[in-house]
Amino acid sequence: MPAIEREITRFQDFLSRQGQKLTQERTSLVREIFSTHYHFEADELLFKMKQKSVKISRATVYRTLELLVKSGLVRRVHLGEEHYHYEHVRGDSHHDHLVCTACGSVIEFNDPELEQRQLDICARKKFTPTFHNLQILGVCDSCHRKGEQPASPDRVMTIGEGAMKLRK
Amino acid sequence: MPAIEREITRFQDFLSRQGQKLTQERTSLVREIFSTHYHFEADELLFKMKQKSVKISRATVYRTLELLVKSGLVRRVHLGEEHYHYEHVRGDSHHDHLVCTACGSVIEFNDPELEQRQLDICARKKFTPTFHNLQILGVCDSCHRKGEQPASPDRVMTIGEGAMKLRK
DNA sequence: ATGATGTTGAGACTGAGTCTCAGGTGCGGA
DNA sequence: TCCGCACCTGAGACTCAGTCTCAACATCAT
Structure with a gap:
């Protein structure tokens, strides 16, 4: 490859x-x-x-x-x-994430207008940005159709569920 | 009070x-x-x-x-x-944060247009948002004037510096 | 007073990540 | 080719934030 x-x-x-x-x-x-x-x-x-x-x-x-x-x-x-x-x-290019709190799936998006708006805000606050981090938590379409309830913000399902942790 | x-x-x-x-x-x-x-x-x-x-x-x-x-x-x-x-x-109301990686100060902002744009993105992706989290890291005005360099994104100064940790 | 329920502190425990150190590797120069 | 040195590695101790357990304590209705 x-x-x-x-x-x-x-x-x-x-x-x-x-x-x-x-x-x-x-x-x-x-x-x-x-x-x-x-x-x-x-x-x-x-x-x-x-x-x-x-x-x-x-x-x-x-x-x-x-x-x-x-x-x-x-x-x-x-x-x-x-x-x-x-x-x-x-x-x-850079992107941010929608994270489904029911199934753990991650959807990426890149929205130039959103990025620009952030720059405007920084300019208004005289802040020199180097980096940002945006996650939107919620429920994805397929989970929503299954009637999944959104988890509370501090109880989010693990993304890498499959990986049983074994130390040592 | x-x-x-x-x-x-x-x-x-x-x-x-x-x-x-x-x-x-x-x-x-x-x-x-x-x-x-x-x-x-x-x-x-x-x-x-x-x-x-x-x-x-x-x-x-x-x-x-x-x-x-x-x-x-x-x-x-x-x-x-x-x-x-x-x-x-x-x-x-809800707000997000600008975090200065040089001095650790935190500036809050609330921008309805930014929030709206996020909702638009979610709608486009058929995603039901419950919560979001945006931090913009960078250098604040006063640090910038002092010529502070931005720290790399994974080396951010502690916000609660003052608090010496003592366990037990 | 009794029992049911809720709360607390001490400290053991966990999970993610960092640090240390002795031993291993590999490359440039003699 | 061999040497030396800087770089790299694994094992495991350590740290730090956060959680759990459990026995003792508080509060309240009966």
Whole structure:
């Protein structure tokens, strides 16, 4: 899959610019992230690697994610839960998220007018924005049709449900 | 200060509607929250109570915050850090936040046009929103004038800096 | 006074993430 | 080719925010 190779090259460029190396571990993490996951949690990634019998420690997963975020290949997002989620960036533009509190699905959207409005607000407040984070929680169409009730804002279903956590 | 008494009454009403009681501990927490804090962290509140020699356990602080959130007197917000912050709601309308990554200050704003635009997006995606959360990170005017550099998005200064954490 | 129900504090526990450190890896230069 | 050094890794201890448990306490209606 040439697309993934391109991401790996981009990561390597980023690393070598700061005297860091593209190791076996980092390569397999990038490969995993860009091949199967979209929105994922750090521990979920760790678990997947374990499943595939690729031995990578928790520390390396976190360290690599930090590098990927710095390199711009991966974005760190809040989706209404305590901890972070990550998503890969494939050169596509910025977007925000609608998160279904019933089934955990995530819908992305990008609305230039909304973005512009935010810039206007910042200008009005003499604030220099670097970054923003918007999640809208609610119920998606298919859950709504099933009559799902919205969960209360502080009780949101886990996104990466599938990933049974196993430590050690 | 009569305003605080009004909030306490509102909380009591909420509690008694579900057969719960307004205890001494709960009262003093509400008093503390509504008198001095605006955006605060749970542990910061615990620390303040300790400073004032009001003995309240960690568990009670968290339990009371949960009740306050449910009652609508307090809102739980993400301000770009791992953990939650809380803010009291004084009958004022919904707002979002500009968070300065240099000095940690928080500017609130409420922009009906922005809110409306979000509703439009949800309608377009057939999504039923219940709640949303927008933080814009960046540098505030006074920090900008001091030539402060924006921190990277994943390294944000603590909002409640003052509160030295001391456990136990 | 009794019992039912609700509340509390202490401290054990959890889950996500960070840090440390000894050992491993790999590349540039002699 | 070999060496040295900077970089990288895994294991596990640690931290921090938040939750849970449980025994003791408070309150209220009967």
